[in-house]
Amino acid sequence: MFNTKVALGTWSWGSGLNGGDQVFGNHLTQTDLQAVVDSAMANGLNFWDTAAAYGEGSSETLLGNCLTAYNRDDYFLSTKFTPRFAGSGENPVGDMLAGSLKRLHTDHVDLYWIHNAEGVEKWTPMIIPLVKKGLIKHVGVSNHNLQQIKRAREILNAGGVELDAVQNHYSLLDRKSEDEGILDYCHENGITFFPYMVLEQGVLTGKHDAAHPFEGDSNRAKKYNPLLPKLNELLAKMIELAGKYHVAVADIATAWVIQKNTTPIIGVTKQHYIADTKRALSLNLTSDEMKALESLADQAHVNTQGSWEHSMDK
Template sequence: MFDAKVALGTWSWGSGVNGGDQVFGHHLTQTDLQAVVDSAMANGLNLWDTAAAYGQGSSETILGNCLKAYPRDDYFLSTKFTPRFAGTGDNPVADMLADSLKRLHTDYIDLYWIHNAEGVEKWTPLIIPLVKAGLVKHVGVSNHNLKQIKRAREILNAGGVQLDAVQNHFSLLHRQSEETGILDYCHQNNITFFPYMVLEQGVLTGKHDATHPFEGDSNRARTYNPMLPKLNELLAKMIKLAGQYHVAVADIATAWVIQKGTTPIIGVTKQHYIADTKNTISLKLASADMKSLESLADQAHVNTQGSWEHSMNES
């Protein structure tokens, strides 16, 4: 459905509630991130994923400002309507979209998501007139289980709109979207699956382990540091494979999800990550290596489901 092999995520760019400083402990400047955008665009990486909820709009603001110098046709924008931040107007989806359009300095969004499955019947119909008006080109749903995805698709189809994308948490350590049939359903129905948290907020980069935990008091540090001792064998295998394939450790985790037939969202915060991200696209892991990684991930017995997520196993 979409040409890009990866999307570049900006969850960690904003600040404040749900922003990069609170979630990740990042403190990134506009200058820092302009260099990231310029490098990505120069390397043909032009699909950008954000959300009104990230830093209460500050991620969108930074991304919009960084892309301002580029022709609108040169990049692809993905952003989201988040139900729990909905207003009280006649169409809260349209209202949140209008604010996103202003922050992103554009008059349309290429891919607009319903961020959570809180009220599939309520929110899904409200996106249909936005597509008809040309404000939204493609529609996706995020954090929906299979039953909810199917229902959202039915509602959209009844209004003459396609469901083009699904975005869920999916990584070596969190494979519910594969286990519950969501991936297969997407492949069978020409729906692009965009996994997020592919690197588990940096855990699968090889930079952190039991003796090198995340510093500070971010949400990430509190969540993942207790898990690190259980991941020693998986991380050791990833480091070994990175040496064999001559890539960064993070590329192993990203290549694994790409070979599952997905288009991963990769969080980028530094310019030098762009070259690694581009290299990942052409990396092919051997089948035996794929299975070995999955086996070691299973043996770790960690639960990386986010506090905002519902189990994909729910009916």
Template structure:
């Protein structure tokens, strides 16, 4: 079956990791407890403003993130939005040769669709083993483009070779990239993607809310959540960077989060921003239109380096190896 999707890719993708519940879900990782009723206005406002690229994964909340997203998008024509979801090797079941197609079928059911616009291999569990299984999925039209996430430069190049032998292009890369975590840039990955027409998607660009200005020593992240355990102890070290983001926000009539997001756009990335309230859509509108100067970018990066805070996730391998 062929699908014609003329939807333009927005400058910012909206992430749904913080939706859903259970293992790797929004309640455990973020301390969120969001319902369909909470999130419908988020989707409706985003779609009305042209933010129609939705990023999720089969592993987020054990499929509950996909289920919620699928339900919220039901009333929209499928050609009016873009779906991005992932094959996570660590949760693959059954025979190897059908594991990826089976996980994709589960995503189809939960998302109420029969094709995915960007399908990712979530982690480089075994590049040689899993990459070839993307090829028949794109040849059949079940997926429109392919991406890889959390891959280092040598792995990205190998994926490109494997796909290229079948005439398939690696379209996208999705890595952790923020002011506080620039290893993909330091390792030459961002430059490689820009030079080879590979869209670079930056997840955790706001570091799970830490770069929004909402949290401080006096107002820490929700206790008992995974992000509180990661970030709360480091909040004192971030004060100077947050202040600088706030000052630029004043200059550009924007907020701290807008500047942190626009930094990634100015670097050539497509930020994936998790949105949990409709009021935050205005932030994405502002962020996509801010043009920072080279001096402003350099100063933000200098202050970020001085924090000496390491935000590498427990699931991540170093990009520099």
């Protein structure tokens, strides 16, 4: 469906509510991020994922500005309608999309998501006329469980529109979308599954452990620092495999989800992350290595579910 093995995420860009400064403790400038975009585009990584909710639109603004130097046909844009930030007008989905288009300096988005499942019956039908107007090329749903995915697909299909993508939290530390049959459903129905938080906000990069916690008082530090002591064995195995394959530790986590037949969204904030991400595309872990990582992750018994996530139970 989508001609890419990986998407590049921009949740950690921008500032303000749900922005990179509050969630991750980042303070990234346009100049910082232009170098990231230029490196990615030069390396053939041109699928960009953002959302109006990230930093109250500031992530979209930064991404849109960084991409103005490139032809629109040379990159793929993915952004989102977030129900809890919907306006009170007659067409809240269209209104939020219009704001995204303006910030992204474009007349269409290649992939538009319903960001969570609050009101499947209400919001899903509003996507259909926007597709038919050419403002949206493909439709996806994010943070939906299997029942909600099936219902959204029914609504879209009744209006002559396909559900092309599902985006959920999925990583070595959170495999609910696999356990509840969502991955299988997507694979059986030609729907691309895009996992986010593949690196668990940096926990699975090998840069942090019980002795090297996240600094500051960001949301990330508050959530993950208490979990780090439980991840020693998993991180040790990832470091071992990274040494074996001569890659970054983060590449192990990325390769694992790619080998699950998914298209991960990898957050990028620094230029050297682009080279790491590209290496992960050609890394092939053995079946035994995949199972060993999963077993150690299970033994950690950590819960990394986000406050915004709903149950993935059927």
